[in-house]
Amino acid sequence: MENKTKIHAEENKQDLVITREFDLPVALLFKAYVEPEIVAQWMGTKVLKLESKKYGSWEFETSDPNGNVVFKANGVIHDFIPNEKIVRTFEMENSNFAPQLEFLEFEKITDETSKLTMQIIYKSIEHRAAQLKLPFGFGLNMAHNRLEEIVTKLKQNEQEK
Amino acid sequence: MTSLYLQSNNCVMEIRRDVFQAIADPTRRAILSLVAIQSMTPGAIAENFDSSRQTISKHIQILSECELLNQTQNGREIYYHLNPVKMKEIDSFIEPFRKMWEERFDKLEAIMKNYKK
Numbered sequence: 001m002e003n004k005t006k007i008h009a010e011e012n013k014q015d016l017v018i019t020r021e022f023d024l025p026v027a028l029l030f031k032a033y034v035e036p037e038i039v040a041q042w043m044g045t046k047v048l049k050l051e052s053k054k055y056g057s058w059e060f061e062t063s064d065p066n067g068n069v070v071f072k073a074n075g076v077i078h079d080f081i082p083n084e085k086i087v088r089t090f091e092m093e094n095s096n097f098a099p100q101l102e103f104l105e106f107e108k109i110t111d112e113t114s115k116l117t118m119q120i121i122y123k124s125i126e127h128r129a130a131q132l133k134l135p136f137g138f139g140l141n142m143a144h145n146r147l148e149e150i151v152t153k154l155k156q157n158e159q160e161k
Numbered sequence: 162m163t164s165l166y167l168q169s170n171n172c173v174m175e176i177r178r179d180v181f182q183a184i185a186d187p188t189r190r191a192i193l194s195l196v197a198i199q200s201m202t203p204g205a206i207a208e209n210f211d212s213s214r215q216t217i218s219k220h221i222q223i224l225s226e227c228e229l230l231n232q233t234q235n236g237r238e239i240y241y242h243l244n245p246v247k248m249k250e251i252d253s254f255i256e257p258f259r260k261m262w263e264e265r266f267d268k269l270e271a272i273m274k275n276y277k278k
Contacts, residue, residue: 004263004266004267005259005262005263005266006259007255007258007259007262009255018259018262020262020263020266022266022269022270022273023270023274024270024273024274024277025277028273028276028277029269029273031273031276032269032272032273038269038272038273041268041272042265042266042268042269042272043265044265044268065210065211116266131258132255132258
């Protein structure tokens with residue numbers, strides 16, 4: 001079965017594009033990005049703030065079962081056109097990653113299907129590589145930071161050989 | 162190759178696909194991070210989770226099958242530890258990133274289908 005979610009990451013560039021077609025009318029796809037309680041469900045994070053409008057801002061936070069915050073991210077919304085596009089920034093707090101810029105475009109394919117194109121622009125080619133080389137993407141789980149350290153250490157060991 | 166199109170990439174080694182499945186699950190990632198610090202018995206690992214012992218055993222089994230965990234016998238106890246060689250294999254590709262988004266989008270689609278009508 002073909003993967004529905006595609007990632008196009010050209011070499012030596014500092015952006016990447018994620019595309020996905022949904023079995024949903026574009027209005028519902030867009031709604032999933034706007035309603036805080038819905039965002040919380042599919043992103044698997046707590047939504048502290050989500051002001052879906054131009055000049056608005058957002059804040060997500062994820063805790064482990066013991067209540068320790070393991071992931072915190074925030075950003076501002078630069079453009080917001082219902083059922084068409086969202087332009088926003090994304091910054092992972094307490095990390096070495098620079099904020100990134102995200103362009104989300106929502107398109108109607110048919111009355112019942114739609115497409116999302118998400119372009120993420122990183123600070124540099126290196127920043128994109130660092131993000132992708134994290135074994136598990138954004139650290140939405142407690143394993144993430146430690147594993148990142150381990151992988152980095154392994155790589156260093158490898159280079160020393 | 163100037164670009165990577167990560168679609169149904171059948172040339173990805175079978176074994177790699179297994180590793181990706183193994184790390185796709187948050188509990189299994191948490192297990193990996195625990196044993197990365199020290200070797201642990203299945204009981205000690207399970208104590209860190211709210212899930213049942215059987216559930217954790219199942220996760221340990223999957224991680225072992227993918228060779229992410231090695232085990233050593235010490236008397237009666239089995240200790241699990243991280244297999245660093247295997248961990249290195251999962252270091253540098255886009256697939257886990259793609260998979261993370263795929264999972265989120267699948268969820269989004271499932272949730273929003275309830276709003277249809």
